[in-house]
Amino acid sequence: MSDEMTTGAAVAAGNGGVGRRAVLCGAGAAGAALLAAGCGGGGKEPEPADKLKGKEIGKVADVPVGGGRVYADTKIVVTQPSKGTFKAFSAVCTHQGCLANKVAGGTIDCPCHGSKFEIADGSVAHGPASKALQEYPVQVKGDAIVVA
Template identity: 50%
Template sequence: MTLPPARRTTRRTVLLATGGAAAALTAACGKYGDSGSSSSDRSSNAGAGQELAKTADIPVGGGRIFADRKVVVTQPAKGDFKAFSAICTHLGCTVGSVADGIIHCPCHGSEFRITDGSVAGGPAPRPLPAEKITVERGSISLA
């Protein structure tokens, strides 16, 4: 008597066997630190139009983190101001410092470029999302 070949259990067979339960659990789970709002929603609801800083407060080649507003403002070149979410795309920590053209996350070492928020190193999977700012008469505000 011959026995049928042993069936190998794979992720696919487990997912198929559990039916919609796995899909429902996956849909219900968000990533750590994700409140369900986009960075543009956060900007529009977090005091848009209120002054963040004076342009003189942001060093050329560096930046400043506004943790309470969840935004980092940088000045890659004189008079060129950029803003990004201060929430690391790795696990949702708030970035901790800006130095030597890099925004640093203290949690796991992710690094982002001050010019465009792109990943310069570490485990972060995506760049920091850009935030809209206005620069008028020496004042920087969230748009």
């Protein structure tokens, strides 16, 4: 038997090498870490308002009355709770940092654990989140919605 085969046999038998159980346990731990990162949003934090000041978020025509739109690129959701009143909030859920993915039925919805936030003020409508979304001041300039 060659030295190479002897070494391989010793490794497989657990004599001085990494065994199958260690590899499988390591793979399981790596998978659990990825799952936790996915649920935790990978450390997403809302952008500070001053960093976004003057930035156009979207167009007035894209935000329906009584609804809103999520802008994933800026991690901001813009709502229009009543005609001509625009609000902007961080789209980063305060529960574990997932990104809200839709506005429906008067709420901003997070897909990860079911948290919902009111479109008028970003307050929690349904947990597990317990903190309101960060609000950004906005103004309408022509047909654009801009962080004030």
